[in-house]
Amino acid sequence: MGKVKSAIITALLLAAILVLSLFATISCDVPGTNNVSRYNSFISSINLGSDLTGEAYALLYPEGVISVSDYNLVANDEGSEDREEYIEKYVLREGVYVEKDKLENEDEFVASIAEDAKVISKRFGDKGYSKYSVSVENECKFVIRVAVPTNFSYAAYKDYDSGSRSTKLTEISNTVQVLTINGIMSLRDNTEYDNSNSLININDDFADFFSSVSYNQFAGQHAVQMNLTDEGFEKINKVLTSASEGTAYIFAGEQSLGLTIELGTALEAKTMYFTPSASSASDFSIVLSSIIGGGVITNSYNTDSAGSGTVLIASTSAFGDYAAIYLLVAVLLIIIAQIVLSVIKYKTLGWVNAIITVIYALVIVTSLMLIGTQLTIAGAFTAVLGLALLTFSNFYVFEAVRQQTKLGRVISASIKTGYKNRLFTILDLHIVVLVVSILMALICVGELAACGLILFIATIASYSLYWFTRFMWYVISSLAKDKVAFCGYSREVFENANAE
């Protein structure tokens, strides 16, 4: 390759890397918007796991149980109309106030909460969070604690992107509310439970009409897919055709899910599709699937007057406020160490490897931002493992080329033979890692599945960049006069032979 052509390609590539690096790392206020709009870099837009940005948790108080805070809000307010009633009605039990009526059958009440927690736990498990927990507090046994990752990006965590922060908290809050819906499924003639009648025969259970419910996502559409059994298909068609017109609403407990069926027309297929909002589709399918599988919650949660609504508490990470920054610093230190090692070992060729390392980092950061998978500390280790795979693949082939050079071959022939000799080793390595990453992504749940996805991206990037290294080696070395010195190699055998 000509030197001019080589210089142009190198300059263009470096300029592209520089621009992309700036967009990937620098967050700033957008000029001209009076500091209203803020540009958040790729890296600060990556969704982070609970170990880096903490978790959001909610305390679920069953009907008849309220927190001490909620009790005090009313009981300490002398002007409150409900004050006397509260004092009369509730009794303090291990950090919560419980209705005296509920304590008459305390064991039964406590057992029902424990059962509910199991159902709630199963539902949250189906949601696929990187980490979550559902706990029952054993001493008082009246409160369920649900904790999920906030899924904040660093910008949202630090409130630079308050819109995204509140959107994510609202999403979690909605999910907690939907996944803790109590009661069975029903089909009703009105969207308001109190003003509606069930359309299903009193002897039938509407949940038995369905064999399964699943969540489907395709081409930006989110759907709840409900599969009817043969018997359910017949029965629901009877219900639908018995009325001339109107709308039937699917309820979970006393809450309409907004999934409607037109009355007066029989269904043609045994599969029904509903398309609620993207955020609701997954939650609705989990709840309906749970109810069909017999997972019914018996108590209603956080519905008592003073404690109405589920309060979501966004806690700080146990690793501290700056855990994400420290993780970034640690990864940067490893990258710098890798670059220094490669430059010392391979001189200018080491800089080619450094460029490839930067491209790898940009690929990972951009992919994580675009795909939206959660990055945890283990995820960062996985990304570094991918970097190690790329670096050692390159070092391995550099050594093979060095061996060829020592035998006296010219550098172009050494590169060709070196890459040829290592072709199957590197291919074997990447195939095995790629298959393991697919296994991790498909079989595992939570954090490990996210790590699997990161490893999948990292392996693809590693193999592509391995070959791109060869191209960049060819391009950049065209600028060098002594191509052997460019790589930090020496041709000992060749020189000795000449000397002899």
Add this chain to the structure above:
Amino acid sequence: MQTLNNLKLSSKMHLLIIISSIIIALGLAVGTVCHFVANGFFNYSDDFASYKSVTVSYEDIDFSGSGKDPLEPIAEICEKAFKDAGVASYITENGDTTTGGRIEYRFTTVASDEKLAAAVEAINAEIKKEVLSEGGIQFSYASLHTAETLLGGGKAISMAAITIACAVALHFVYFIIRFRLNMALGALLADVHNFSLYIALLALCRVPLGSTIATFAVLTVLITIIGTCFLFDRVRKNCKDDNLKKLSVFELTDKSANESLLINTVMPACLAALSVVLFVLLSISSLSPLAILAPVLCSLVAFVTCAYGTAIFTPAVYSHIKLVGDAMHKKSVDKAKILSK
């Protein structure tokens, strides 16, 4: 890079097997005993099992009060109370609500109820005496709970186990196809050895471990797979070399191990360095040092295990597998010759 050649590790298989077996046996024994009498095979943290917690809920409705963040004095009081009672939490969480906040200290289930109850009593008494007098906080209440985590990490563990089993099986089959049966056996042994060592060392440590244990278990197997790919590739190449064919099995394996030593030790070392750097940095800001210790310990154990297992143990054992395999092959060839005669 002549270390392995000089030490002739391939001929010291028995010593290496004894070292590994002792560690694994000790780990399994400690884990099994603890499974019945203590917190479990590993010292599970809140991701997997029950925990005890002391929770302080507080309200600062009157935000105009002292203007001081109530979390600080409450945290000081709590920490002093725990210190006086002789208990240490492994994780601390705090968060704000619309009317105040909540801080939670978690302890393992083996923490003494009496000590925790004494700490709670002291906290409530101190909060009443100190904080309320300063104004700003309308109400504060500390309570002791025992929580049973229902799922969280449980599913992650079982799914990770399935993934590891599938990965090891795939590794073995792939090596039979692309390499040789004796190399596939060596790779299988490396996977099993490294994984067992990782499990045993963590069972011995008794540090509260979260769901990261599963992640690093998978990473252990993954690094082993990468390491064995490099190691057996060198063995495969050296076996084909006419000059090297003359070497004994031990010498050939040592040479191959030596050629892949850089990769098999530096790669885990880089990841271990990342763990240490992260530990140092995170300990500056972490609310609870024990919380950092768990993932860092898991990663360090994983990478040390991989470096030892893949670079030192596997070549030593593989050379003996090859020796036995070659002897069997020779025997069967001789037998075939005799039969043909």
